[in-house]
Amino acid sequence: MTRATRRTTRTSAPSQPGSNAPASGAPDPAADVINSQEDLCPACSVSLMRDVKDEDSESWVRCDSCKTWYHWRCVGENGQLDVIDKWFCGQCRAADSRRAITFKLPTRKSARNRPVRDYVNLHSGTDSSDPRRWAQLLENKTFSKDAFKKMTGSELTQDWLDSDPTAMMEPVIIEEPDGLGMTMPSSNLTVSEIAATLGHDTPLEVIDVSTQSSLAGWTLGKWASYYSSELSAREKVRNVISLEISGTKLGEQVVPPKLVRDIDWVEKFWPNNRKGSSHPYPKVQLYCLMGVAGAWTDWHIDFAGSSVYYHILRGSKTFLFIRPTAANLASYERWSGSEIQSHTWLGDLVDEVTKVDLREGNTMIIPTGWIHAVYTPQDALVFGGNFLHSYNAALQLKVREIEISTHVPKKFRFPLFSRLCWYVGEKYLRDLRSKEDFTPRVLESIEALSEFLVSEVRTMERSPETVKRDIRDQVPSDKVKDAPALARELRWRVRLVGGYTSDGDHLDRAQGQEEPTPKDVGRKRKRDSEFLPSDLAIPSDSMFRNFRPKIWETVEEEHEESMRHLVVHDIGPLVENLSGWKDEPLDASGVEGRPVEAGRKRQVILKTRKTDRGFERQRTERVLERWSWDNAEADVSYTSKGISPTADSQA
Structure with a gap:
């Protein structure tokens, strides 16, 4: 499953086929357009783009003020990125002279060469080339007993979500697929048949398990040959965790569980007429995962805190879980992508690690934000997918903030995340206007979503033009005509339903008064009461920008x-x-x-x-x-x- 981990450079592996890629592996024009747009930064120039030989090895840097990402080659002036402590773009430095680029203090180093430590060897004393070292590591560790719910497929319903406060808060295991409303290929499906269906020349992202890094030059045909070889003939242990198959013949054989389809934001809120070859959309619902015995996927959280459905078509898997408490998430944030990651076992930094063994035919639902690692005891073929939902949106947004703070490149984040949030917010606003009823958990998620959209609007209103343009481009003009009004009205309405009696923005202002934009400084603002009859005038601080609630007469x-x-x-x-x-x-x-x-x-x-x-x-x-x-x-x-x-x- 696609994970979000901190990386300082882009992977050198080719991207997997898009949803409408032909079996021959021909490129998808629409996917190329969106990928090329995502690879640009506000400082890009045509001459610089021509000089780039390998876009996938790109280094990025984020402005600590406006939060905009730039290519280091475009703004670094031939400096070293790894010595930068705080960095501000030119526009932000011009706007405030106190903003200055600072550098890290030099690290005291011995003149002696030191070997790179490996936490596997550190704990088990095994050779890093030994394919069994991950299994030995698991044998030497202590884990909590699996106490997660075992449910039948028919029990995973909307009523369960609405009535059980623990629903979608802990992993759930469904031992048999009956009743899930799920469709899967035959258990006799082989990797060679997958390669023939999708095309032997289709590029494939393959992970080198020993280094947990992507490998270049792999195709489905090459992978099928490797996968079908004898264990003794495999020079190294490889893994495939991100082959997205939407829009392919193989993808037509996979239907996620009914509950997943019912709550998936992409399924529920992304317009059907905005999906297809000419309209890119988040294609994360259908993944094929192919791991050989001994494969290991290190600790990670799926991008944007998305939940996961995971079905073992053949083989077995061992999951290690860490509960997403505030303390554990903080430990994960410190560990992810830092120097300690190479020699520190994350399980030693948290309060508890739970082990779960899955066998052929099992299905598991992994909820929002759970930190997990995966071991493959025997060759396995898995189908699954990611989905965002309205039962823990606050944690989804928290994980997204962790991705930003740990410098996860856009390529490894949930695609078109902000645009999807605008679609969700627009639909919920219409529902609130129509007096639709929501459970308390959904209302909490809507409020968290509204706060995120309001923060996007504030950034849009206060930031330099390049940042404003980036955020505006994520607002779907087919549904959202006035983003500031929508965001603030959504927040007001969900607070009203939640029990707030004030018609104004007092709660938000009490938590943090909005600062005036530069253009407001020195300008006298008109009171809203000037536009109303005297008997209906209300204080200006109770109004949202671009939105006026109904007045009590x-x-x-x-x-x-x-x-x-x-x-x-x-x-x-x-x-x-x-x-x-x-x-x-x-x-x-x-x-x-x-x-x-x-x-x-x-x-x-x-x-x-x-x-x-x-x-x-x-x-x-x-x-x-x-x-x-x-x-x-x-x-x-x-x-x-x-x-x-x-x-x-x-x-």
Whole structure:
């Protein structure tokens, strides 16, 4: 499965075939267009592009201010990238003189040559050329027992997602495919048949297991010959984890589980008329994975925190899982792509590693953000795919931030991620306008998505023109006509459904006041009330840019406040256990009571407005009670067994 790991250079292997690549391996023109666009940076020039001999060995650098990626050859002025600590593009340096490029402190090094340490050898003492060293490593480690759910295919339903708070939060194993609504090729399918179907000359990305790096010059025909050879004849252990087969004859034989199709963002929200040869879209749903005995895929999180369905057509796999807690994700972020990665076992940096063994016919659902590594005990053929969904979007976005902070090149990230998020946000906004009902988990995901879209809008509004252009290009103009208005209205509506009573942006401003853009400095801003009748005017700080919520035509407010001195009995349990406030904590036992000062405030707000079909009325009541133990003389002995909102009337 495609993973997101930090890399300082691009892979030198050819890309796999696109969804509409012919069996002969001919290139897909649309894929070439989108790939060429993704390979450009804002500083690219025609002359520089002509001088590039190997685009796949490209080094990239990101501006620490505007977050835009550049080719180092375009902006580095022949300097060394590995000595850069903080780097800012020319536009950001011009905008703020305090921004300066800084360099790492020189590392103290001995004059002696030191061997590169390998954590496999470090822990097991085995030779790095030994194909069994990964198995020996697993034998020398301690893992937690697999306690993940075992379910039948018929149990993986939408009702399960909506009713079980742990659904899609932990890996799930389905031992038999019956009931999944999934279609797979025959278990007799061979790698040679796959090569014949897709084309023997089709380029293929192959991983050298010993170095975990991509190899150049491989085709499906060459791979089929290697895979079918005897174990003793294999010079090295290779692995294939990213052969995407959408739009091919082989892909027509694979249908993901029904639940996956029902919640997959690409399936649900990407317009059907925007999929095809002339409209690139995220093709990550159908992968063919081919691993030989001894293959190992190091620790990783699938790109953008996407979930995975994984079916063992033949052979077996061993998974190691690390739960995506905040501490474990922080450890993974420090480990990924750093110097310690080559000699440190990630499992030693986290609290727990769980081992799961899968056999032929098993299917597994790996949820958002789970860190995992995979070992292949015997030759295996697997089909699976990645999907984003609305049951943990906050973690999906968190993983994307980790990818950015660890400098994962765009080539290894979820394709067209931002554009997909805009499609999702546009559809959810229409649903919220139509009063559609959502479960709390989905509402939390919509709110996280809205925050991401608002952050994209803020970057678009404040950044240099090149950055604005990059973000605008990701906004689908066929669905989104006004991106700032959509993002802010979506956030407002989902907060309203979630229980926020304010019509304005107060919550967001309380967490972090938006800074004015440079063009706003020194300019007097008009109040929104200037454009409204005086009786309907509302404060300007309650409005979103490019969006105005409906106005309440009348607002009436009532206040009531009272204070009483009471005597209550048996207050000890109430003081010791605050949860007693919920269930009549006071007991009229006849024992001498203790004086209490009880204050009560009541506020009622009644709003009304006309609608196309009649009118709407909103009534909000807030009651605040304060009970203070004091030595005041009581007005009356209060002996009720419960604290009632109408306690004042009993005094």
